[in-house]
Amino acid sequence: MSDARLTDPAVDAADATLLQKRVDRRRALGILLGGAAVATQAAAACSPVAPLSDEEREVKLLAWREYIKGNYRFMTEAERAETIARLERIAKVKRGVDVRIQSTGAQPGVEFGYAFNISKCKGFRSCVQACINENNLDRRAATQYIRIFEMENGVVDLEEADATFQHEVPAEGHFYMGTQCFQCANPPCVKVCPVGATWQEPDGITVIDYDWCIGCRYCMAACPYWARRFNWSEPEVPVDQLNPNQHYLGNRARKTGVVEKCTFCIHRTRQGRLPACAEACPTGARVFGNLLDPDSEIRWVLANKKVFRLKEDLNTEPRFWYFTD
Amino acid sequence: MHLWAFGLSALRSATTGGRRYHVWMGTLTLIMLVGAYAYSLQLRHGLGVTGLSDHVSWGLYISNFTFLVGLAAAAMMLVLPAYILHDVDFSRAVLMAEAVAVSALVMCLSFVVVDIGNPLGGWHLLPGIGYLNWPRSLLAWDVLVLNGYLAINLAIPFYILYSRYCGRAPDKRKYLPWMYLAVMWAVSIHLVTAFLLAGLPARPFWNTALLGPRFLASAFTAGPAFVILLLSFIKRETSYPIAEGAFTKLALITTVAAQINFVMLGSELFYKFYSPTLHGINARYLFFGVHGHHALVPWIWTAIGLGAAATLALMIHPIRRNPRYLAIACAALFVGIWVEKGIGLVVPGFVPSPLGELVEYTPSLVELGVTAGIWALGMFVLTVLVRVALPIELGQVRSPYLDDTPAAPIVRPRSSRVAARDTGPVRTR
Numbered sequence: 001m002s003d004a005r006l007t008d009p010a011v012d013a014a015d016a017t018l019l020q021k022r023v024d025r026r027r028a029l030g031i032l033l034g035g036a037a038v039a040t041q042a043a044a045a046c047s048p049v050a051p052l053s054d055e056e057r058e059v060k061l062l063a064w065r066e067y068i069k070g071n072y073r074f075m076t077e078a079e080r081a082e083t084i085a086r087l088e089r090i091a092k093v094k095r096g097v098d099v100r101i102q103s104t105g106a107q108p109g110v111e112f113g114y115a116f117n118i119s120k121c122k123g124f125r126s127c128v129q130a131c132i133n134e135n136n137l138d139r140r141a142a143t144q145y146i147r148i149f150e151m152e153n154g155v156v157d158l159e160e161a162d163a164t165f166q167h168e169v170p171a172e173g174h175f176y177m178g179t180q181c182f183q184c185a186n187p188p189c190v191k192v193c194p195v196g197a198t199w200q201e202p203d204g205i206t207v208i209d210y211d212w213c214i215g216c217r218y219c220m221a222a223c224p225y226w227a228r229r230f231n232w233s234e235p236e237v238p239v240d241q242l243n244p245n246q247h248y249l250g251n252r253a254r255k256t257g258v259v260e261k262c263t264f265c266i267h268r269t270r271q272g273r274l275p276a277c278a279e280a281c282p283t284g285a286r287v288f289g290n291l292l293d294p295d296s297e298i299r300w301v302l303a304n305k306k307v308f309r310l311k312e313d314l315n316t317e318p319r320f321w322y323f324t325d
Numbered sequence: 326m327h328l329w330a331f332g333l334s335a336l337r338s339a340t341t342g343g344r345r346y347h348v349w350m351g352t353l354t355l356i357m358l359v360g361a362y363a364y365s366l367q368l369r370h371g372l373g374v375t376g377l378s379d380h381v382s383w384g385l386y387i388s389n390f391t392f393l394v395g396l397a398a399a400a401m402m403l404v405l406p407a408y409i410l411h412d413v414d415f416s417r418a419v420l421m422a423e424a425v426a427v428s429a430l431v432m433c434l435s436f437v438v439v440d441i442g443n444p445l446g447g448w449h450l451l452p453g454i455g456y457l458n459w460p461r462s463l464l465a466w467d468v469l470v471l472n473g474y475l476a477i478n479l480a481i482p483f484y485i486l487y488s489r490y491c492g493r494a495p496d497k498r499k500y501l502p503w504m505y506l507a508v509m510w511a512v513s514i515h516l517v518t519a520f521l522l523a524g525l526p527a528r529p530f531w532n533t534a535l536l537g538p539r540f541l542a543s544a545f546t547a548g549p550a551f552v553i554l555l556l557s558f559i560k561r562e563t564s565y566p567i568a569e570g571a572f573t574k575l576a577l578i579t580t581v582a583a584q585i586n587f588v589m590l591g592s593e594l595f596y597k598f599y600s601p602t603l604h605g606i607n608a609r610y611l612f613f614g615v616h617g618h619h620a621l622v623p624w625i626w627t628a629i630g631l632g633a634a635a636t637l638a639l640m641i642h643p644i645r646r647n648p649r650y651l652a653i654a655c656a657a658l659f660v661g662i663w664v665e666k667g668i669g670l671v672v673p674g675f676v677p678s679p680l681g682e683l684v685e686y687t688p689s690l691v692e693l694g695v696t697a698g699i700w701a702l703g704m705f706v707l708t709v710l711v712r713v714a715l716p717i718e719l720g721q722v723r724s725p726y727l728d729d730t731p732a733a734p735i736v737r738p739r740s741s742r743v744a745a746r747d748t749g750p751v752r753t754r
Contacts, residue, residue, distance in 0.1 A: 060333030067445070071456055141373075159606065179680060188527060194464035195449040196456045214449055215372075215442020218464050220382040224527035226680045228384060228441065233373035244724025256371040302358065314526045 056094050062086045072248060073199055086247060091253065098245040101252050104270040105209040106203035112264050112319065113204075113291040114278075115301045116178055119325040120285035121174040123148055123169035131180075134265060135251040136243050139236035145229065146180045146277060158241030178285075179310070181206065181227035181262035181276070182318030187229065189219035198259075203270070204291075204319050205263050207249035215257040224307040224314050228261045264288070291319070327491050327724045332489075334722050335713040342712070350708065354703040358700010364439055372442055374691045380684035381675040385692050386440035388667035389699070392547070393433045394518045395666065397474065399548015400426035402509030406485075406574070418571045420714050421559065422552050423482045428707035430475045434697045444736060460625075469515045477507045486717050492727045501557055515540050528674045530607035533596070538665070539589045545582035547662040549575045550655035557652055557709075575650055580639040583658055587636060590629075590665075610674040610683075620685045621672060628664035631657040638650060639753040707732045 054058070069075075069083050072128035084101045091099045097258040128146045130156040149161035153173050161177070170176070186204050190198050197212040198219055234256045247267035254260050264274035269288070275277075275321045278286040289298035301307065344348075366376050377384050398420040407415035410487040440442055449455040451470060459465040481500055488495040519540040522531035552577050560567045597601075597608040609615050615621050635657040644650045716722040 002361065049597055071449070074456070090644070149680070156578040157681075159677065163679065163680070163682060188525065191458075191461045192525075194458050194462045194468065195446075198450070212446070213443060214446040215444075216437075216464060218381045218443070218521075221522075221674070222525050222527055224679045226380075226678045226682075227377050230379070231371065232379075233371040252502065255443075257444075259442075303422070323603070 043223055045259070052141055059093050062090050066090075066211065069211065071196060071212045075127045080248070086156070087248075087252065094240075095239055095312075097239055097242055097244060099246050100270060101246045101248055102267055102270075103248050106201045106205075106269070107270060109292050110290045111288075112269060113181065113289060113298045113303075113321070114264070114319060114320045115287040115298055115300075115307065115323055116286065116324065117285040118175060118177055118322055120283045121148070121176040121178060121281075122285075123150055123165070123171070123174075125281060126280045126282055127178065127277035127286065130263070130276040133241065133293060134243055134268075135262075135278035136167075136237045136253070137232065138254075139238065139241070140236040141232060143229050143235075143260075145227070146160070149177045150174050156213075177322065179227070180320075181264075182225055182310070182316070182320035183264060185317035185319060186315060188222045188224065188314075189318060192218045192222045194218065203271075205249075205266055206261070207263055207266065208259060208261060209249070210252070210254050210258045210260065211305075215259065215260040217259065217261060222285075224316060225312050225318070228259050228319065230259050233258050234262060327487075327726060330724050330726060331490050334724075336744070338713045338716055338722065339709045350705065351706045353474065353708070356701035356706065357698050360695050360701065363694030363698065366691050367439070367695065368444075374689060375545055376692060377686045377688045378590060378684060378686070380678045381672060381686035383440070383671055383675065384475075384686050385668065385688040385696050388671040389434040389696060390433050390440070391518055391522070391540075391670060392663050392667045393429045393436065394471070394515055395544030396548050396551060396663075397426045397429035397433060397478075398511040398515040399544045400478070400552070401508050403549070403552060403575070405508050411586075412574075415568055415574065417565070418556055418575070420482055420485065420718060421555055421711060423478050423593075424553065424707055424710035424714060425548070426478045427475065427551055427710060428703045429480065430471060431706050432699050432703035433471060434475070435702060436696075439695050439699070439720055457695050463517060463524055466517045467514075467521055470510065470517050470526075473509070474510050474514050477510060479502060481754065486714055486742070488719050489720075490722065491724050493580075512541065515544050522674065527679050528607075529604035530611075530674045531670075533593070535589055535593060538577045539586070539593070542586040542589055543662045543666050546579055546586050547659050547666075549579045549582070549657045553579065553655045554652060554659070555707075557648055559711065559715070563715060563719075565719060571650070572648070574648070575676060576639065577585055579655065579658065580636070580645065583632065583639065585634040586662075606677060606681075607673045610676050611669060615677065616683060618676070618683050618685050620687065624664050625669045628661040628669060631661035632665065635661065652752070678692065693706075 019151060020197055031197045066083065066086055070079070072080065072083075075083070080103045080227055084103060086101055087101055091097050125146075125148050128144055128148065131137065131146050132139075132144065137143065137145070147163045149158060149163050150165045150169075150171065151157065151161045151174060156177075165171070167276040183200075183204050185200075185204065187200055190200055190206060194216060195214055197211060197214070198206060198208045200206045215230070217230055220230060231254050235254050237253075241250060247263075247270075250266040265273075265277075269275055274288055287297050287301050289296035291298060291302075293299065301323060302321065307321040307323045309318045309321055375384065403415055403419050405424040406412040407419045438447075441447070450457055450465075451549045452459075457465045457468070459469065484500050507602055516537045519537040522528070523533060523536040526532050551570065555577070556567050559565055594608075594612075595606040601609070606615060610618065611621050611625055613619070616642065635654040638654045639645045644654070672686055676685060713720065
């Protein structure tokens with residue numbers, strides 16, 4: 001599993017020097033343009049036509065700084081702290097909410113894996129609801145990362161399955177199978193991104209920098225598991241339902257025109273908690289854990305159950321297994 | 326000095342003309358304005374105003390993009406014999422073909438831009454201040470090859486026209502190496518665009534080795550077909566001398582390419598339907614419909630019908646040699662391939678989704694408006710380019726700073742009505 005990882009320390013180091021240069025250049029540009037922006041804003045402030053309040057001006061300046069920032073993957077720790085401070089401030093001024101955005105990195109010796117017990121799932125979709133609440137998914141478009149497919153006994157065929165069932169579950173003679181992002185070890189979505197806005201973290205989670213994504217949707221075409229979602233219009237989450245515990249690479253506010261996806265609840269799992277879907281499951285069908293920990297439940301399942309993965313022939317090496325009792 | 330005069334005279338050429346010319350340009354401007362308004366709606370509300378969804382995440386925009394890349398590439402089909410094989414018949418047609426390439430590229434790049442959800446983040450692509458994921462991402466390759474191709478296709482005709490304008494013969498040693506490069510580049514832009522789709526195992530409909538060659542064959546059908554339509558219009562409306570031989574050869578190229586295209590389509594159909602696998606369901610959706618969903622079925626059969634009829638007609642010598650029938654056949658091929666390689670190629674890749682869910686796609690009014698606007702933009706660019714190039718090529722326009730300025734012919738009987746347009750069969754009367 002871990003040998004499938006594509007990181008090479010030498011390449012990383014070379015990348016880092018290169019990117020340092022890139023970042024410096026960008027910073028210089030930023031200072032130049034930022035100065036221009038401040039001047040424009042000062043002029044606007046003096047004009048009698050559109051008097052901006054202090055807060056409006058602050059948000060505009062913050063938004064400009066956000067616009068010229070770089071790709072999160074290549075930011076220094078200081079730059080990460082700065083952008084997080086800006087994003088938290090924007091949330092406060094624009095929506096009046098106190099959000100906490102983490103930048104917790106991958107923990108050493110951790111590679112996440114997931115197993116799904118087909119025998120136990122009864123199609124309640126508590127996981128779907130928990131995921132919506134936890135990850136601040138767009139309520140207006142009813143975005144969902146998790147699909148639960150209802151299938152007739154005897155046929156494991158997604159094409160004949162129904163993911164939009166609206167009746168009492170479990171239905172007689174049917175079983176259920178859930179899909180979400182499988183956090184592939186060989187992710188086809190990552191290599192197609194023209195701007196490197198999506199990548200695989202050392203703990204195996206494939207993440208997106210929502211502010212670096214240009215919204216070309218090539219990754220959506222490349223994903224064999226239909227795991228990625230696009231913000232077709234301004235995402236809406238009512239303030240009273242907003243989860244303020246956020247991660248830069250996870251459930252923070254998204255904007256129109258960018259792609260998002262399941263991150264195994266990166267803001268929870270990197271702090272040693274279960275993903276919301278696994279925690280919410282009332283039947284115990286969901287097993288989550290550290291693949292590098294020999295005593296973990298996921299390792300026990302992999303060692304003792306007959307497991308399979310979806311579309312093995314595509315060589316994507318999902319970190320998501322199915323098994324039965 | 327010459328350059329300034331060149332710019333001014335180009336502007337003059339592009340803005341003067343008869344009533345029909347102004348009506349044509351006015352209509353295009355109107356359609357572009359409608360497109361701009363539609364795009365402003367999309368910018369304000371997001372791509373949600375299109376018919377796209379998480380299931381069908383690419384639609385009309387990318388369909389037009391894949392088709393037009395082919396049109397741009399095919400222009401080089403004419404450059405090849407004209408400049409490398411020293412075929413005189415073609416040399417006059419080549420500038421027109423390059424104009425077609427440039428306008429097709431302008432449309433391609435516009436379709437990509439309007440398809441992007443976060444166009445303000447476009448600078449993220451720029452190496453240096455952004456990050457271009459090259460060579461891993463095929464889309465990064467496409468960004469490079471398309472822009473490079475546009476630069477070459479602007480530079481070569483500009484050099485040739487500007488030399489003539491300054492009263493010099495263009496120096497072959499200066500532009501021929503670029504021409505060779507452009508020919509190879511033409512093949513590359515189309516292969517890269519095909520690989521962009523073919524490189525996705527997630528979409529078995531595209532994930533076939535034949536996609537690249539099929540793209541080339543269909544491009545070399547639709548491209549020369551369009552150039553034939555353009556040239557026959559120019560020949561009819563202006564005094565620009567285009568040899569009959571150019572038409573004969575173009576028609577031959579079109580016919581052979583159309584035949585090869587059909588062989589490849591046949592191979593594809595055999596592969597998908599002789600031993601149908603689960604992976605063939607997208608093709609089944611396209612050609613026959615699946616579970617009562619068959620939005621594309623009438624489109625694809627119309628396209629195949631048009632293509633087959635036109636190909637058969639072109640194989641009969643008397644028909645191919647008759648300018649009127651030739652034009653009708655070319656228009657039919659052009660439209661047929663637009664469907665086959667546009668929505669008939671892109672949309673079925675998404676229906677059903679990789680998880681077997683069947684969600685269909687219908688473009689919205691906004692999408693249609695933007696698409697019409699971009700086509701109008703392309704035709705506008707093409708008209709301007711042809712309009713600027715023709716008088717220089719005819720020797721009617723020369724730099725005023727030349728010592729021995731040959732007096733420009735004062736009487737320009739028909740050339741004042743020059744206009745380039747997508748001559749459909751209706752206009753060939």
